[in-house]
Amino acid sequence: MVVNSHNSIDLTASDIISMSDSFQESAILQFANTSGLFELLKEPVTAETISQSKGWLLRKTTLLLNVLTSLSVVVKSDDKYSNTPSTNRVLTKDGPGYVGALIEHQRLQWQLWSKIGEVISSEEPIEGQQELKLKKDPHANDAFNQAMLQLSKENIASIVALPEMEGEKYILDLAGGHGTYLSAIAKYNPHITGQVWDFATAREAAQHVFADYGVENQIEFREADISKASSYEGVKADIAMLNDCLHYFEQETVVQILSQVAGVLRKGGTLLITTIYMDRDCVTPAAAAGFSFYMMMNTAHGQLHPTPWLVDQMENIGFNVEVRNFGRVGTKGGKYVLIIGQRK
Structure with a gap:
């Protein structure tokens, strides 16, 4: 592999073959996760014990x-x-960093x-x-909601600690799904009230x-489509959050x-957006x-929409905008950012 520029790499035949083969590792990990194998490997056991427990050939x-x-997800002695310690941490259900629902x-x-x-040829789902x-x-819906909840955990503390979360505020968590962000904020500050908006499929998880x-006495779930103008009629808020959701829409809809x-934010109100960072070229970072x-x-x-483009749109609408780094994503240079917009 030869790197020619920031986004141009001259791949060898071996690189191409390795890329094509990578699905095998995903399939192995996902099978082990869904079969419950990692729950049986919290303590050292023989292959025979696993074979008998699962009904598999030795x-x-x-x-x-x-x-x-x-x-490197299992050790043999x-x-x-x-x-491994990391597998116990992130791939067993009682692990503090469990991401098994995301894998599922x-x-x-x-x-x-x-x-x-078929996808690339169709305008419709x-x-x-x-x-x-x-x-x-139902199983796919539960796995999705639990996966999104697991992904949010690393960002919650940073959101809760924002000075904007002090005092008596009404907050909208738009396309908020499981509602963990607003729930954590409300627990930290008993003067916070608000709503989580999303489709009916997220209600039970929220x-x-x-x-x-x-x-439960501070926040409620509202079935609402954030892309519909009618959802916002008669609504006012001090803070609105669009966490990891604008990537569900085309650019025209994002602007809307x-x-x-x-329009629903009171003067001086705050818009918070969490998103994976993308350059204007829509190629970098690779993640x-x-x-x-x-x-x-x-x-x-x-x-996914380029972060500088999102900033442009917010400034055009009348926000003072700040972008903060929010953590890494994956292994290909990806990073999360928090975009903070203050309504003029």
């Missing part, structure tokens, strides 16, 4: 455990296998990703995309989160949403380009 069970060891959400997309040609799948597949945080949100295509595959109108 020879093939051993091969699975060996390849998981080669992928003599004839026994166990999770990705596993459920295998059939969809065999339909790239196709079978397997979120607009259709989440409404009729209400569970409200109860877990003990904030930002304008509608600006951003990959996520943009991922959104195209999962939704009929999805794509």
